[in-house]
Amino acid sequence: MSTTSYNTAKASPIRILIVEDDPMMQLGLEQSLTNQEQIEVVGRADDGYLAIEEAQRLKPDVIVMDIGLPRLDGIAATEKIKAALPEVRVVMLTSHTSENEVIASLSSGADAFCVKGTTVERLLAAIEAAHEGASYLDPQVARRVMDHLKAPSPLDMGAISQLSERELEVLKLMVEGKSNPEIAAVLYLSPNTVKTHVRGIMNKLAVDDRVQAAVVALRAGLVP
Numbered sequence: 001m002s003t004t005s006y007n008t009a010k011a012s013p014i015r016i017l018i019v020e021d022d023p024m025m026q027l028g029l030e031q032s033l034t035n036q037e038q039i040e041v042v043g044r045a046d047d048g049y050l051a052i053e054e055a056q057r058l059k060p061d062v063i064v065m066d067i068g069l070p071r072l073d074g075i076a077a078t079e080k081i082k083a084a085l086p087e088v089r090v091v092m093l094t095s096h097t098s099e100n101e102v103i104a105s106l107s108s109g110a111d112a113f114c115v116k117g118t119t120v121e122r123l124l125a126a127i128e129a130a131h132e133g134a135s136y137l138d139p140q141v142a143r144r145v146m147d148h149l150k151a152p153s154p155l156d157m158g159a160i161s162q163l164s165e166r167e168l169e170v171l172k173l174m175v176e177g178k179s180n181p182e183i184a185a186v187l188y189l190s191p192n193t194v195k196t197h198v199r200g201i202m203n204k205l206a207v208d209d210r211v212q213a214a215v216v217a218l219r220a221g222l223v224p
Helices: 023-034 048-058 074-084 099-108 120-131 139-148 154-161 165-175 180-187 191-205 210-219
Strands: 014-019 039-045 062-065 089-094 112-115
Touching: 014 023, 014 048, 014 120, 023 039, 023 120, 039 048, 048 062, 048 074, 062 074, 062 120, 074 089, 074 099, 089 099, 089 120, 099 112, 112 120, 154 191, 154 210, 165 180, 165 191, 165 210, 180 191, 191 210
Parallel strands: 014 039, 014 062, 062 089, 089 112
Antiparallel strands: none
């Protein structure tokens, strides 16, 4: 008797390392993330040096990183982790939202930035975006970046003017921190089409990643 086999394999969960020095916050994060089917918490660390050691030992997909850590802060730890393990993605989750800290975090190589107290859904969106190679900025952070930026330059305005109407729609959603699948769902496009638009946007804006594209859009006043 012949049987028919079906492929029931699920996508591998996103392996998470939590770096947080507040025991209650660390426990709350672990419980919230462990309840998500697509997430696997593989480790915890409570200071920057331990974060580097655990990242090298576990090689997680994504690190959820606090900034205010003992011994070595999250910004310095992120910079060292990214230098050694560029494939590991980092989501900053912190109450520190000053202009300097936001800009320093992004400059250190962080792929996403969330403010503590955000919803689980928003944190998951940041984790998934980072895991996909995209970037995510919490709306509060986007405003901080906006405040930090100077008036739009002629180069910014000229670059923005090259974008098609559809590319402008995609860019606005990128600034909101939406991942490619989320943009595809909003605009009723295929994920591959969205990827093509994102590449076109970055080429026209002469930027290397989505965060830089978002900065140009904010500086040009494209997104209020």
